[in-house]
Amino acid sequence: MKEIVHFELVEASEASSSVAMEAMGFKRGLNYLLHMGVDVGVITTDRSPSIRKIMREDYSDIHHEFDPWHVHKSVMKKLVAASNKKDNQDLRPWLKSVSNHLYWSCSSANGDPEKCLQRWRSLLHHICGVHRWEEDGVEHVCHHPAMTEEQQRKNWLQVESSAFKALNSVVMDNNLLRDLKQMAHFKHTGSLEVYHSSMLKYTEKRLHFKYDTMRARTQLAILDHNANVSRAQGTTKEGQPRYRYCYSKQSAQWVAKPIYVHTQQAFRDNLVERVLKRREDPAVIYTEPLPRRQPRRRRLLQNIAPVPRPPKAFLLSRHSSRFKPYLT
Template structure:
């Protein structure tokens, strides 16, 4: 099978050839177009895909000539919505056509209607070219797609589509081989990726990056600061990673501002790659002139130290989600021990209280710590107590006597309470709470990392240039869809879906956003073709297997 586009053909006519064959009168037709010499005319002339749908010049049609009954007759208006009819160039629709079906179109001469005496097919990956000669010495050449400076356009488009959609050539090649559909092989694909695809991705990424940086610099020039979130992603689980990408996100717009790709050979170990990427990325943003107000990260000890020693003017905040996840893990482990089952019903409320303590403190470190430790009084049914000579109360409304009796409060001397106390009063946790009072989260970065798996799977190894290009594709995809609104029904009601998380015992309604927009891919495809048309870009065609058949 081959990918085919609306045909174009170069034909030569013998002046001595007659326009009738075996008593069959045929009309003279307009000259077909050569894809190598007049590609621009192909878009302008609305030629039919079928050989029997040729437009006439001056002479009226001869009703004695009837096309084969199997041919389709269609008017230009029947497919007015097709891309080819609208002249969309590379974006026109393409079809998988069986070779035997394609050769049926070359049984009759397109010029005089005589039988075709000889056809010769030549293939170059996804492109097939057919040379034909009829009994009246008319001949022509047809190609399934146009050429770009000697390269089949579809070969370049297939390679670009593989990379730009986050797929791998190995997977697509297996699919194509099973379907017996020729596409560029490994050598040709990786050569195109090196010369055309990766440079185009890098240039498009730089354009988007500079646009974001220009906006941030203008924001800083007006006297404001930039708030950043940062997190690292390794290319494989465990402690044997080869790459680590450290991403910085604007906390206001949720756009990825900058990313650093670190290879393990640039650091002392795979664990140290995170710190290397963080320092390198933050230094770059500061050197560009950004005024950073605070940076939110996880509780990495190495990043905590370097922020304290080298970036003391920038406030360092911790992501609450990571802390709450660790607290929940410790409480779950304690509740599974003997005599501590009473703690299990409280775990969800305890983690929610951690979020509440950080959110309601409004930047006050003492209030945050006091509200968190007040949990030890509330969970025992005590809602008013003294702390350092000051009277404290729970922030919730007063409970009725019935509510007070219905709650399963913990006893201060029970193993469940004592285990909870060790978690709540942990010195490291109380210290870190002071860096969580602005209630900052890096959940949107986790969403970006999840979407990045589409372009760079952790179970697949990529070269350095390929890994960088795929990371940049993920960033452009994320930044292009960062403001997606919630989808609505035909009645205008917001759409939602219900999920049942494993960690939860209840259904949760989550909003459904509108589908992502992938317009940046169309721009990349156009840039690839423009780069191919650039004569200054040197591309040496790798040796490819070309097949030829004569009938």
């Protein structure tokens, strides 16, 4: 299921920073789902330290997974920077292969963290042309079929080379190896990223919205997303799937990306129809007052300042302009 089932709206005045706002909204949303009886077995997020701490201390009975895309982005950023150095040019042709290997290690682990780690570390053997090796007294082999010289178009790295040492420092990073154990189920947050992208149509960041307006626009964004979450890939007149082709600066290669059919806005017609039917309902009296808004969880400040504003006289007494002459 890729639909949005619940959302929380956090005002800037409720927390001390955007990081704290994210953690607050996360806890509110998760607590609401648990209170409604939703059985939450696995939660997938990015590697946010605040969310990681909340899951470890408050929801230890729920398995916490990391999205491989966020980890992949960090790993490839380090490898690209390393491959740009003069002594590590031999590493550049392998960047795409390393990227594929990271995803394969997570997707083929079947929920086993140790298998995920072992397959990720096997990269250091394969990239040197070693396809059978022994580790902790156990013999391992690469999972790909035997390769001919014609199939192997890239040069193997040498263990003593600077390129291999740079790769080894990234692959064997302790923080990465620790986080890989929480990627063995191969869970993604891609649908959430798609929703955040479509949400910008309704809640532009350059504009300011009041609380009620922001809530209504978020609800519209969710309706739009849920109505188009299962779009099929577009096809040509001949019935072939459509793709667009672009150049990836990171991998220095051309890649093909699927083109999906256009979004449908039929949910808007349904909303308008329901509004008109309600307007025509004689039982609805529009002179009655609007329902009272539910009270907030706590009294919010009128601005984002964490402390109340001092009296005006006090602020004026402390005011000084740098354009005034300095008095001794």
